[in-house]
Amino acid sequence: MSVTRGFAGRPRVRNDGLPPGQYDAGDDWPVLSAEVTPELAPAQWTLTVDGLVAEPRTWTWDEAHALPPSAYEGDIHCVTSWSKFGVRFGGVSLDAFLELVRPAPEATHAVAYSHTGYTTNLPLADLTGGRAWIVWEYGDGPLPAEHGGPARLLVPHLYFWKSAKWIAGIRLLDHDEPGFWEQNGYHHRGNPWEEQRYSGD
Amino acid sequence: MTDTPTPPAGAGPAAWTPPTRFAVPGRIAVSNRAAATWQRAVLTDIRRETPRAATFRFAVPRWAGHLPGQHLMLRLRAPDGYVAQRHYSIASPPDDLGHVELTLDHVDGGEVSGWFHTVAKPGDEVELRGPLSGFFAWPGDRPALLLGAGSGVVPLMSMVRHHRARNLAVPLRLLVSARGPEELVYASEYGAETTAVFTRDAPPGVPVGRLSAAQVERLLADGPDGGWEAYVCGSNGFAEHASRLLVGAGQPVDRIRIERFG
Numbered sequence: 453m454s455v456t457r458g459f460a461g462r463p464r465v466r467n468d469g470l471p472p473g474q475y476d477a478g479d480d481w482p483v484l485s486a487e488v489t490p491e492l493a494p495a496q497w498t499l500t501v502d503g504l505v506a507e508p509r510t511w512t513w514d515e516a517h518a519l520p521p522s523a524y525e526g527d528i529h530c531v532t533s534w535s536k537f538g539v540r541f542g543g544v545s546l547d548a549f550l551e552l553v554r555p556a557p558e559a560t561h562a563v564a565y566s567h568t569g570y571t572t573n574l575p576l577a578d579l580t581g582g583r584a585w586i587v588w589e590y591g592d593g594p595l596p597a598e599h600g601g602p603a604r605l606l607v608p609h610l611y612f613w614k615s616a617k618w619i620a621g622i623r624l625l626d627h628d629e630p631g632f633w634e635q636n637g638y639h640h641r642g643n644p645w646e647e648q649r650y651s652g653d
Numbered sequence: 654m655t656d657t658p659t660p661p662a663g664a665g666p667a668a669w670t671p672p673t674r675f676a677v678p679g680r681i682a683v684s685n686r687a688a689a690t691w692q693r694a695v696l697t698d699i700r701r702e703t704p705r706a707a708t709f710r711f712a713v714p715r716w717a718g719h720l721p722g723q724h725l726m727l728r729l730r731a732p733d734g735y736v737a738q739r740h741y742s743i744a745s746p747p748d749d750l751g752h753v754e755l756t757l758d759h760v761d762g763g764e765v766s767g768w769f770h771t772v773a774k775p776g777d778e779v780e781l782r783g784p785l786s787g788f789f790a791w792p793g794d795r796p797a798l799l800l801g802a803g804s805g806v807v808p809l810m811s812m813v814r815h816h817r818a819r820n821l822a823v824p825l826r827l828l829v830s831a832r833g834p835e836e837l838v839y840a841s842e843y844g845a846e847t848t849a850v851f852t853r854d855a856p857p858g859v860p861v862g863r864l865s866a867a868q869v870e871r872l873l874a875d876g877p878d879g880g881w882e883a884y885v886c887g888s889n890g891f892a893e894h895a896s897r898l899l900v901g902a903g904q905p906v907d908r909i910r911i912e913r914f915g
C-alpha cells in the first residue's frame with residue numbers, strides 16, 4: 453500500500469495490547485447492534501445450553517447467579533477498529549455451564565444466540581478453558597441494556613461481535629454454522645491478533 | 654421483548670435459526686472477495702455540504718458495485734507504515750459506475766476525518782475495501798421508511814438517489830434530523846419524500862424539537878399496504894430514540910434495520 457500524502461496520524465503510543473489496525477477508544481464505548489435494543493427484565497431472562505450435550509438445560513437469572521462468580525478484567529476489541537482497555541465484566545465462566553450440560557465428544561462448534569434472534573458462531577474451543585463468560589456486570593454496576601444487559605456472552609479474545617448481547621442460549625453442533633454477521637461477509641473466527649475481520653482475511 | 658426461545662434439544666446439522674422476532678436476514682449476499690480486497694481510490698472532487706461536512710468523490714476503477722445502504726472500509730497510511738482505518742457509508746447511488754462518494758463529518762481531533770477536512774485534495778490516493786454488510790442494504794424492492802440524523806443520512810441518501818435515478822414506483826419516505834438548517838447535509842437535494850426535523854434552531858415557521866412520536870405515527874399510518882421496511886441510521890442516541898418511537902407506533906421489530914455509527 454502506498455503512503456497517503458500528508459497523513460501523519462496520531463502520535464504513536466507503543467501499546468503491545470493493541471491488535472493490528474485497532475485504536476484505543478479511551479472512555480468511549482460505541483454501540484453497534486443492528487437491532488432494536490430489547491426491553492428484557494432479569495426475571496424474563498433465561499439461558500439455555502443444548503444441542504450436542506448429555507443434559508440440555510435452561511437457567512433462570514437466579515439459577516445462573518447461584519453458580520460460582522467469575523470476572524474478566526482486560527481488553528476488548530471491536531471489528532470497527534476500536535479497542536477498549538482495562539474493562540471489568542462480572543458473571544460466571546462459561547465452563548461452569550458447560551460442565552453441567554456435559555458436551556458430547558462430537559461437539560466441535562457452537563452457535564450463540566440472543567433473545568433478539570441475533571446469532572454468532574464459534575469453535576467450541578474458543579468457549580472453554582476460562583476464555584468465555586456469561587456476564588451481567590460492567591465495572592461495579594449492572595450491564596446496561598444497550599451493551600447487552602441484562603446478560604451477554606463475553607469472548608474477549610475474539611472481535612466483540614462474537615460476544616452476543618442479550619444472550620439467550622448456546623447450541624453445540626458438530627459443524628460450523630455461520631451466524632448473523634458471518635452470513636453478512638464477516639470472518640468465521642474473528643481473531644483480532646490475526647486481523648480476521650472479513651471472510652477471506 | 655418477552656419471548657424466550659426454547660429450541661428443541663439435539664437438533665441435527667440442518668441450518669437452524671432461533672425462534673425470534675429479529676432474525677432479519679441480510680437483504681443481499683455480500684461478495685466476500687470484494688470485501689477482502691483493498692483497492693486504490695483517487696480523490697477527484699470535494700464538495701462542501703455544511704460547515705462541518707463535505708462530500709469526497711473517488712474514482713475506483715475496479716469497484717464491484719454496491720447497493721444503497723452499504724458501507725466500506727477506508728484506510729490511510731503514514732510514512733512509517735502506521736495505518737488508520739474507519740468505516741464509511743456510501744452516499745452515491747449504484748449507477749454511478751466506477752465512483753463512490755462519501756460524506757464525512759469533521760470530528761474534533763479526528764484522525765481520519767481530520768485528514769480529509771484539512772489535508773486532502775483532488776489527486777490524492779487512499780485505499781478502500783468493500784462494499785460491506787448486506788444487512789442495511791436496500792435493493793429498491795420494498796417500501797422503505799428512512800430515519801437518519803446527522804451523517805446518518807448518508808446511506809439513506811444513496812437510497813433516495815437510487816430511487817430517483819431509477820424512477821422507482823415503490824414508496825420511499827425520509828425523515829432527516831439535524832441541529833439546524835445550516836447543518837443539514839444534502840439540503841438542496843431533498844424533495845417531497847423528505848421531512849426535515851430540527852433539534853436546535855429551525856427556519857421560520859418550522860417547529861424546533863426532536864423527532865416526535867406523532868411524526869412517526871403519522872408516517873406509519875400513511876404507510877403502504879403491507880407496511881414499511883424501516884432503516885434507521887445515526888448516532889447511538891438517535892438510533893435508540895428513533896427505534897423506540899417506531900416500536901411504540903407499531904412497527905414490527907423484525908422490520909427495523911439499524912446502522913449505528915458508534
Ligand SMILES: Cc1cc2nc3c(=O)[nH]c(=O)nc-3n(C[C@H](O)[C@H](O)[C@H](O)COP(=O)(O)OP(=O)(O)OC[C@H]3O[C@@H](n4cnc5c(N)ncnc54)[C@H](O)[C@@H]3O)c2cc1C
Pocket residue numbers: 462475476477478532724739740741742743756757758759760761762763764765766767804807808912913914915
Ligand atoms: C458502519 C459505519 C458507517 C459510518 N459512516 C460514516 C459516514 O458516512 N460519515 C461519517 O462522517 N462518519 C461515519 N462513520 C463514523 C466513522 O467511521 C469514524 O468513526 C469517524 O469519521 C471518526 O473517525 P476519525 O478518525 O475522524 O476520528 P477518531 O480519531 O476515531 O476520533 C473519534 C473521537 O475519539 C477521540 N479519540 C479517538 N482515539 C483517540 C486517541 N487515540 N487519542 C485521543 N482522542 C482519541 C477523538 O478526539 C474524537 O473525539 C461510520 C461508522 C460506522 C461504524
